[in-house]
Amino acid sequence: VQLVESGGGSVQAGRSLTLSCQLSERAYRVGYCVAWFRQVPGRRREGVAAAERGEGEERANYADSVKGRFTISQDNAKRTLSLQMNNLKIDDTGMYFCAAGTFCLGGYCCPEEESFGNWGQGTQVTVS
Numbered sequence: 001v002q003l004v005e006s007g008g009g010s011v012q013a014g015r016s017l018t019l020s021c022q023l024s025e026r027a028y029r030v031g032y033c034v035a036w037f038r039q040v041p042g043r044r045r046e047g048v049a050a051a052e053r054g055e056g057e058e059r060a061n062y063a064d065s066v067k068g069r070f071t072i073s074q075d076n077a078k079r080t081l082s083l084q085m086n087n088l089k090i091d092d093t094g095m096y097f098c099a100a101g102t103f104c105l106g107g108y109c110c111p112e113e114e115s116f117g118n119w120g121q122g123t124q125v126t127v128s
Helices: 025-030
Strands: 003-006 009-011 017-023 033-039 046-052 070-075 080-085 094-101 116-119 123-127
Touching: 003 094, 017 025, 017 033, 017 094, 017 123, 025 094, 033 070, 033 080, 033 116, 046 070, 080 094
Parallel strands: 009 123
Antiparallel strands: 003 017, 017 080, 033 046, 033 094, 070 080, 094 116, 094 123
């Protein structure tokens, strides 16, 4: 099971950035849900957005802190997951991880760490 993130970098506040995640065939098969998380040193990983594999972004779930600014999307043919981040803020700085996992207790995909068992290595986003 392999997930590989790319697209991180350093940007000024207010600008946009798009992250990508390439899922291996196995990661794509076993992950009913796909998601993006972020983490800063000294703090636990925070869920950013989650979506059901193969579903449209209209059914995605987002953290309150990114609603209206971030959009999760998928290219099922390429097995890629993207995170479009607009109007970036300094608080968006962190290491961003993509993940594949299963449904939350409510039977939907939610950005909660305990529902995800397959992770990428992360890509750093720095907003200044």
